Amino acid sequence: MKKNLLRFILPIFLVLLMTSFAWHKFYVSVTQIDFVPNKKRVEITSRIFIDDLEKALEKKFKKKFYLTTSKEVENADALIHEYLKEKIKISINKKSQNVEFLAKELEGDVLIFYTKIAVSKKINTFEIFNTLLTEIYKEQQNIVHTNINGNKNSFLFTNTETNQKIDY
Numbered sequence: 001m002k003k004n005l006l007r008f009i010l011p012i013f014l015v016l017l018m019t020s021f022a023w024h025k026f027y028v029s030v031t032q033i034d035f036v037p038n039k040k041r042v043e044i045t046s047r048i049f050i051d052d053l054e055k056a057l058e059k060k061f062k063k064k065f066y067l068t069t070s071k072e073v074e075n076a077d078a079l080i081h082e083y084l085k086e087k088i089k090i091s092i093n094k095k096s097q098n099v100e101f102l103a104k105e106l107e108g109d110v111l112i113f114y115t116k117i118a119v120s121k122k123i124n125t126f127e128i129f130n131t132l133l134t135e136i137y138k139e140q141q142n143i144v145h146t147n148i149n150g151n152k153n154s155f156l157f158t159n160t161e162t163n164q165k166i167d168y
Contacts, residue, residue, distance in 0.1 A: 027137040028049075028142070029046060029133065030145070031045065032147075033146045033148070035148040042097075044115040044116065046115070047113075048111050049109055077101065089129040090128055090129075091127040092127075093125055094125055101115050126168070127166075128163070141157070148168065153166060
């Protein structure tokens with residue numbers, strides 16, 4: 001009797017247990033920022049899921065992008081650069097910096113962006129503003145790792161935490 005009851009209750013329990021957890025997509029980007037003094041520049045590498053970026057670009061520019069396909073929009077790189085400049089801003093020594101877009105590459109379902117900032121002086125303060133994809137997903141998290149003047153830091157940016165300042 002107990003054996004039959006267990007055969008009946010166990011599957012019901014397993015189904016209830018499995019259905020109580022809903023699938024939730026994880027919304028994250030990762031950016032690495034390194035000061036390279038011998039090259040007199042700050043190098044920035046950003047990793048963003050391609051489907052999330054396409055959704056943000058489509059919302060902003062009102063067109064399909066088809067990134068990294070044969071149907072990719074003709075001026076995609078320029079529009080991506082415009083989006084990135086709006087969403088990631090950097091100030092060095094309290095002066096806003098021009099971020100130069102270098103290239104993009106695909107790695108699986110992630111687009112990697114390479115950018116740089118020319119820097120000729122010692123970095124005393126470094127300020128980062130990051131709102132990548134927060135207009136699309138309220139759960140978006142943007143992780144930024146920095147290596148400046150030999151000091152490593154990591155920051156978490158969200159739709160409410162958009163700015164960080166580091167003094168050296």
